[in-house]
Amino acid sequence: MIGGTGFLGRHLAAEFVRRGYTLKLLTRRRERSKAVIVFPTLELVDADVHDDAVLAAQLSGCDAVVSAAGILNERRAGDFKAVHATLPERIVKACVKNHIHRLLHVSALGAANDAPSRYLQTKAAGERAIHAGIEAGLAVTCFRPSVIFGAGDSFINRFATLLAMTPVVFPLACANARFAPVFVDDVAAAMVNALTDKSTHGQTYSLCGPKQYTLSALVRYIGEVSGNERSIWELGNGLSRLQAIVMQYLPGKLFTMDNYRSMQVPSICDGNDLEKLGITRHSLESAVLEILGGHRKQARYDAFRTAAGRD
Ligand SMILES: NC(=O)c1ccc[n+]([C@@H]2O[C@H](COP(=O)([O-])OP(=O)(O)OC[C@H]3O[C@@H](n4cnc5c(N)ncnc54)[C@H](OP(=O)(O)O)[C@@H]3O)[C@@H](O)[C@H]2O)c1
Numbered sequence: 001m002i003g004g005t006g007f008l009g010r011h012l013a014a015e016f017v018r019r020g021y022t023l024k025l026l027t028r029r030r031e032r033s034k035a036v037i038v039f040p041t042l043e044l045v046d047a048d049v050h051d052d053a054v055l056a057a058q059l060s061g062c063d064a065v066v067s068a069a070g071i072l073n074e075r076r077a078g079d080f081k082a083v084h085a086t087l088p089e090r091i092v093k094a095c096v097k098n099h100i101h102r103l104l105h106v107s108a109l110g111a112a113n114d115a116p117s118r119y120l121q122t123k124a125a126g127e128r129a130i131h132a133g134i135e136a137g138l139a140v141t142c143f144r145p146s147v148i149f150g151a152g153d154s155f156i157n158r159f160a161t162l163l164a165m166t167p168v169v170f171p172l173a174c175a176n177a178r179f180a181p182v183f184v185d186d187v188a189a190a191m192v193n194a195l196t197d198k199s200t201h202g203q204t205y206s207l208c209g210p211k212q213y214t215l216s217a218l219v220r221y222i223g224e225v226s227g228n229e230r231s232i233w234e235l236g237n238g239l240s241r242l243q244a245i246v247m248q249y250l251p252g253k254l255f256t257m258d259n260y261r262s263m264q265v266p267s268i269c270d271g272n273d274l275e276k277l278g279i280t281r282h283s284l285e286s287a288v289l290e291i292l293g294g295h296r297k298q299a300r301y302d303a304f305r306t307a308a309g310r311d
Helices: 006-016 028-036 054-061 077-098 116-133 157-166 183-194 215-226 236-246 255-261 284-293 300-308
Strands: 023-027 044-047 063-066 102-106 140-144 169-172 204-206 232-234
Touching: 006 023, 006 028, 006 183, 023 028, 023 054, 044 215, 054 077, 063 077, 077 102, 077 204, 077 232, 102 116, 102 183, 116 140, 116 255, 140 183, 157 215, 157 284, 183 204, 215 232, 215 284, 236 255
Parallel strands: 023 044, 063 102, 102 140, 140 204, 169 232
Antiparallel strands: none
8 A cells, every 4th residue: 555654544554454454555754654563464664656666566466556645735846746646657557567456546526637726636637647557457446535534634633723722713714615524434444345346446436424514614613522612713715815825834834825726626525425335424523522532522512412402
């Protein structure tokens, strides 16, 4: 697996191991990813996956490959292309060279050549590279998740942290951006189901949770559940852009112009492809306590559920 050490990758690796598979995870920094070594049938290997010869040698002997590498921001110009477009090309080449027949690939909802952000444009280029493998005899399946939530995510947890650090009013860019958050374990189970399901060959699946939210509604909800309710100041378009322009130069790049552009595209689905993959979707509400971990305040959460009539 490439990209198996990240948030989705770790959950996916756990699901593969649980179902009896033996895995090899390629990483650029084994030292930083040691947490996954606890799995008994998992090997974590340092490898430069951007080197064709290294990649081909590492994939030798594998029966299938999972491609899940991705970045939200570039450190250097060209990073999006290298990780989202060129790396999938390399992976297809390495699969063909090693006569590996099966390839699963993680893209993103909204990926399109004419998308407004480089993130989404390069994700589309990656999908094209993966589908080009079909002509070479590969059985490929692409997955396009909306924003993914779950234990250790960097979306729900990041907003919970930011809200906790905000004294009174939380300035929110792109407040009307739309998402259908999907549970990480649902994505993982769907991908593992697809591995051996021939009907998924050549297909692309859009993965969404059961409910759509605006970013503003999501942030309010996270505030309520984590006990960090704040007034939300919904920034207009001009101020949202200004916030991105300023924040992209700050350490950590919490919000960039490319993120701003990605959020102009609703990250929602028309139908329910998870059902086609044998998955009953979990709601954010059903998993939020586990996700928020240290942020949660049980008493407030209980009060909120009661007030909202959710019990
Ligand atoms: N999380 C979401 O809400 C979400 C939504 C839609 C789509 N996706 C897609 O799902 C996939 C997994 O996302 P995630 O949230 O799990 O990301 P993540 O936690 O940031 O993990 C990123 C993974 O990509 C690898 N990676 C990062 N930069 C790389 C580079 N320059 N070269 C090679 N590998 C690199 C990392 O491997 P090492 O550091 O170990 O080398 C790591 O395993 C990505 O393709 C992402 O675009 C995620």
